[in-house]
Amino acid sequence: MSNLLFNNWLLLGGLLAVAIPVIIHLLLKRRPQRLRFSTLRFFKDQDESAKKRRRLRNLLLLSLRMLLVALLVLAFARPYLMGSANASGKAPRRYVVGVVDRSASMRAADHWQRTIDFLREQLKDLTENDRVALVACGDTTDVLSEWVPPGKIKPVLDELKPGLGGAQLAAGLTEAAGLVASREGSEPATVLLVSDLQSHSCGGLKNVVFSPETELRIEAISERELDNVSITELKPSGPGTFAVGFQNWSGKSSRTIRFDLVADGGKPVNSIVLLPAGVKTNVVLSPGNLAPGWHQLEIHAQSNDALDLDDDRYLAVNVPQPLVVWCVEAGHPAKEFEQETFFLRSALSPTDDQTPYYLAETVSTSEVFGRLQKESPALILLSGLHVVPPELPAALQRFTEQGGGLILFVGESVRADRYNIDWHGLLPANLGRVAGDLEVPEEFWHLSPDQTDDRLFTVFRGSENGDIAQPFFKRRFELIPGEGANVLAIFGDGKPFVIAKERGRGRVVLVNTSADTGWNDWPKRRTFVPWVHSLAGFATGQTPWLDGGAGRAREWGTPLVFEAGNSLAGQTVTVRDPAGEISKVTVDNTGGAKVSPTRLGVYSLLDESGKVREQIAMNLPVAESALDFLSPAEIQSSIKRVQMAGQAGAIAALMNVGQKELWRIILGTGLVLLLAESLLANRTWA
Amino acid sequence: MTASDQLDTAWLSSLGDLSLVAKSVVEGFMSGLHRSPFLGYSTEFASYRQYIQGDNLKHVDWKVWGRTDELYVKQFEDDTNLRGHIFLDASGSMNFGEPNKFAYARLLAAALACLMSRQHDAPGLTTFGGERVETLPPRSHRNQIDDLLILLANSKADGETIARPELLQVVETMTRRGIAVVISDLFGTGDDLLEVLRKLRLQRQEVLLFHIVSPEEMDFDLGGEFLMEDSESGEVIPVHAASFRQEYLKRIEQFCGATATTCDKLEIDYRRLRTDQPLEDALTFYFEERMAM
Numbered sequence: 001m002s003n004l005l006f007n008n009w010l011l012l013g014g015l016l017a018v019a020i021p022v023i024i025h026l027l028l029k030r031r032p033q034r035l036r037f038s039t040l041r042f043f044k045d046q047d048e049s050a051k052k053r054r055r056l057r058n059l060l061l062l063s064l065r066m067l068l069v070a071l072l073v074l075a076f077a078r079p080y081l082m083g084s085a086n087a088s089g090k091a092p093r094r095y096v097v098g099v100v101d102r103s104a105s106m107r108a109a110d111h112w113q114r115t116i117d118f119l120r121e122q123l124k125d126l127t128e129n130d131r132v133a134l135v136a137c138g139d140t141t142d143v144l145s146e147w148v149p150p151g152k153i154k155p156v157l158d159e160l161k162p163g164l165g166g167a168q169l170a171a172g173l174t175e176a177a178g179l180v181a182s183r184e185g186s187e188p189a190t191v192l193l194v195s196d197l198q199s200h201s202c203g204g205l206k207n208v209v210f211s212p213e214t215e216l217r218i219e220a221i222s223e224r225e226l227d228n229v230s231i232t233e234l235k236p237s238g239p240g241t242f243a244v245g246f247q248n249w250s251g252k253s254s255r256t257i258r259f260d261l262v263a264d265g266g267k268p269v270n271s272i273v274l275l276p277a278g279v280k281t282n283v284v285l286s287p288g289n290l291a292p293g294w295h296q297l298e299i300h301a302q303s304n305d306a307l308d309l310d311d312d313r314y315l316a317v318n319v320p321q322p323l324v325v326w327c328v329e330a331g332h333p334a335k336e337f338e339q340e341t342f343f344l345r346s347a348l349s350p351t352d353d354q355t356p357y358y359l360a361e362t363v364s365t366s367e368v369f370g371r372l373q374k375e376s377p378a379l380i381l382l383s384g385l386h387v388v389p390p391e392l393p394a395a396l397q398r399f400t401e402q403g404g405g406l407i408l409f410v411g412e413s414v415r416a417d418r419y420n421i422d423w424h425g426l427l428p429a430n431l432g433r434v435a436g437d438l439e440v441p442e443e444f445w446h447l448s449p450d451q452t453d454d455r456l457f458t459v460f461r462g463s464e465n466g467d468i469a470q471p472f473f474k475r476r477f478e479l480i481p482g483e484g485a486n487v488l489a490i491f492g493d494g495k496p497f498v499i500a501k502e503r504g505r506g507r508v509v510l511v512n513t514s515a516d517t518g519w520n521d522w523p524k525r526r527t528f529v530p531w532v533h534s535l536a537g538f539a540t541g542q543t544p545w546l547d548g549g550a551g552r553a554r555e556w557g558t559p560l561v562f563e564a565g566n567s568l569a570g571q572t573v574t575v576r577d578p579a580g581e582i583s584k585v586t587v588d589n590t591g592g593a594k595v596s597p598t599r600l601g602v603y604s605l606l607d608e609s610g611k612v613r614e615q616i617a618m619n620l621p622v623a624e625s626a627l628d629f630l631s632p633a634e635i636q637s638s639i640k641r642v643q644m645a646g647q648a649g650a651i652a653a654l655m656n657v658g659q660k661e662l663w664r665i666i667l668g669t670g671l672v673l674l675l676a677e678s679l680l681a682n683r684t685w686a
Numbered sequence: 687m688t689a690s691d692q693l694d695t696a697w698l699s700s701l702g703d704l705s706l707v708a709k710s711v712v713e714g715f716m717s718g719l720h721r722s723p724f725l726g727y728s729t730e731f732a733s734y735r736q737y738i739q740g741d742n743l744k745h746v747d748w749k750v751w752g753r754t755d756e757l758y759v760k761q762f763e764d765d766t767n768l769r770g771h772i773f774l775d776a777s778g779s780m781n782f783g784e785p786n787k788f789a790y791a792r793l794l795a796a797a798l799a800c801l802m803s804r805q806h807d808a809p810g811l812t813t814f815g816g817e818r819v820e821t822l823p824p825r826s827h828r829n830q831i832d833d834l835l836i837l838l839a840n841s842k843a844d845g846e847t848i849a850r851p852e853l854l855q856v857v858e859t860m861t862r863r864g865i866a867v868v869i870s871d872l873f874g875t876g877d878d879l880l881e882v883l884r885k886l887r888l889q890r891q892e893v894l895l896f897h898i899v900s901p902e903e904m905d906f907d908l909g910g911e912f913l914m915e916d917s918e919s920g921e922v923i924p925v926h927a928a929s930f931r932q933e934y935l936k937r938i939e940q941f942c943g944a945t946a947t948t949c950d951k952l953e954i955d956y957r958r959l960r961t962d963q964p965l966e967d968a969l970t971f972y973f974e975e976r977m978a979m
Contacts, residue, residue, distance in 0.1 A: 032911040032924055038782035038903055039873035040916040042937040043923045054929055
């Protein structure tokens with residue numbers, strides 16, 4: 001295939017000069033001279049066909065002259081044919097670089113089959129004299145073949161398969177530009193991009209630079225928007241629960257999707273979600289009680305859409321051992337619900353059938369000191385104590401310095417002066433007077449909805465996650481934060497609600513309200529449980545539902561590295577892939593064991609006994625589900641055209657190969673036409 | 687004197703010139719007197735013939751009667767017994783060409799008249815063109831040639847070539863045998879002129895037809911596109927001369943050929959004269975024809 005190009009495009013404006021013969025004709029057109037003659041008897045019945053021939057001749061002459069001018073202008077514009085025969089008459093070698101998008105989205109519908117078919121068709125048009133190179137754009141950009149005859153590309157195409165990651169077409173085109181620059185010949189090259197032109201694959205195209213002579217042909221495989229629903233997310237949403245994200249990428253049709261959540265290959269939890277066009281939503285599910293340890297979760301949706309791969313998503317979850325929490329009470333009421341820490345304990349273990357991230361128990365003030373000598377809980381909650389055992393502050397101070405978390409509540413039984421003395425050095429703030437009257441129902445405070453430090457309120461982000469300004473507080477101490485203490489939460493009037501202080505490796509947190517409903521009504525609110533979990537997480541520095549229990553998942557294209565540990569550096573570890581295939585991986589100096597994934601699913605690092613030490617799930621990149629695409633024209637316009645250094649010689653060579661031939665041919669044709677014009681103009685026809 | 691000298695139109699524009707030139711042409715042409723081919727009753731004896739009733743007894747040779755007892759009549763050479771009537775086409779088509787056809791024809795008519803007069807023939811002249819028919823009947827009067835030359839000098843070429851009744855009337859009055867010289871380009875409408883020629887033949891006239899043509903008409907050496915205007919009717923026709931030339935030459939040759947054929951059938955002596963041709967050719971032709979009579 002050849003394209004007519006010009007070295008001097010601007011000179012084509014000279015084509016306006018074709019009007020010159022017409023203008024001259026009009027200017028010089030004269031009225032016939034009147035001539036008196038003896039008789040007209042011989043002029044009658046003139047042959048009409050002669051007149052027509054004469055008119056035809058005049059038209060031919062005019063056309064010839066216009067054509068002559070046009071040819072002259074064209075010759076000056078230096079036309080040449082890309083891919084035309086060269087001076088020797090031998091067909092010039094064609095250079096074609098195929099840039100194939102093998103991102104996961106190319107698996108949608110019949111895209112991949114069409115891609116391969118198209119490339120095979122293109123190869124048929126080439127001869128063995130031509131040279132072809134092939135670049136594949138996946139999560140990595142690979143030059144599959146440098147310049148070879150077309151016949152050698154066919155086996156490569158047979159082996160080529162779409163990947164599971166995304167693609168950066170810019171990287172592929174840059175590779176192609178490099179290949180073009182490295183070709184042996186000086187003939188023009190063609191870069192053939194075959195892709196679904198997914199929008200997110202087209203980033204960075206403005207950085208791609210082609211020489212003006214390089215032709216970029218784009219074969220858009222996706223010519224219309226396809227219906228697609230995908231699972232975009234699978235993550236823990238709270239203790240024992242998981243959020244599944246769905247998105248309907250279609251802007252036209254609504255879909256009802258059935259899906260299953262499967263934990264460890266067990267019994268699936270079924271559900272249905274309705275997805276209007278273009279909507280993204282989350283569904284929270286619980287797979288049941290998961291014992292501490294690694295678990296693999298899978299979501300399978302039945303979408304029956306263009307892309308099947310994004311109907312599954314995987315998550316590896318490590319359910320940690322529960323954190324031990326002591327709820328310290330001054331006494332032991334007969335009824336459990338009468339204990340001040342009842343609500344706190346209940347909040348830390350909300351239901352029996354869910355994974356217990358905390359193991360809370362009630363401990364009396366008299367037992368704490370003794371048990372601390374032998375045990376080491378993760379967190380101690382102190383309700384408002386009227387009397388503080390003398391040995392307790394020192395014991396708790398050591399406890400926090402060793403990394404324990406301590407949360408102190410106040411209440412009606414707390415006397416500020418005693419507290420300030422008894423807990424001196426441990427309290428993050430000095431207690432002032434008590435404000436508020438329990439008997440006056442109109443007087444109360446709310447928490448500020450605009451907390452400046454949201455470490456305790458992360459879970460309340462978003463309007464649907466509860467309003468922390470709803471609970472009311474009828475009494476509170478006036479607090480004076482101590483040195484090194486941080487106000488973590490404030491009331492609506494700006495007074496401190498929570499003050500914390502680092503002590504050693506642990507934290508002490510003072511909450512300016514009672515642990516029970518004596519001074520507030522928060523335990524009756526649905527925000528209470530997440531609030532207590534946040535508070536406990538901050539105090540202990542451990543958030544089991546966000547850390548170990550957050551699960552581990554990667555999207556294809558990101559490194560899959562197990563944390564085998566420095567002690568295993570240089571040794572091989574055993575990895576099991578989602579299909580159950582075992583492989584050995586060498587641990588690097590940093591203790592990481594990098595795995596090359598081959599399929600989507602959960603990969604497991606096994607210990608010597610074959611038990612799972614660590615799991616990581618590998619998922620399809622969410623972006624691959626978005627099947628919207630750019631037009632070839634948008635791609636073309638993004639590519640920069642810059643004359644490459646060192647290409648001037650190549651262009652000069654091009655001129656010598658075939659481009660000059662065109663203007664010579666045009667001038668030759670012009671001369672022939674000039675001769676014909678002369679003959680025609682001087683011939684007299686009857 | 688050359689033909690070109692003779693045909694200078696400026697020179698011919700005056701009466702005196704016409705007379706002078708015509709006479710000069712004739713003088714130059716004639717090397718001496720010729721004898722009349724017609725036998726009459728003149729002074730020079732020619733032969734005898736038997737008397738027939740009606741012959742003038744004055745011409746009976748009585749000496750022969752005395753010797754042979756038979757009546758013979760003397761015959762003498764007659765040098766003034768021919769009427770020569772010149773018909774000059776003075777239509778608009780004659781006023782064309784370089785040299786001008788009418789000037790050429792007028793000089794030819796004058797020369798022929800002089801020649802006739804010199805031979806003691808009785809020259810006459812009729813000019814016709816458009817509405818005009820002017821005639822001077824043939825006479826042997828000594829002032830005849832002057833009258834004829836005046837008529838010629840005053841004649842103009844315009845109007846259509848039409849055989850008007852007056853012209854036909856002139857022809858019909860030509861009862862005596864004689865010679866009719868028709869000078870024309872024959873470019874008339876229809877066959878009017880042919881009819882005149884036919885009638886002349888019917889009137890027992892020996893007819894000489896001088897077909898006057900100009901070099902422009904015969905060669906048609908023109909280029910470009912023209913609006914051709916008919917010199918007689920004023921009609922206009924667009925003509926691309928260069929492209930039509932071959933066809934034109936073909937047509938005019940056909941016309942001349944057809945005219946010659948018609949003349950041949952009517953026993954008319956046809957002579958085509960280009961105006962760039964010396965007048966001597968015409969006079970020679972006339973003289974030969976005259977001698978043959």
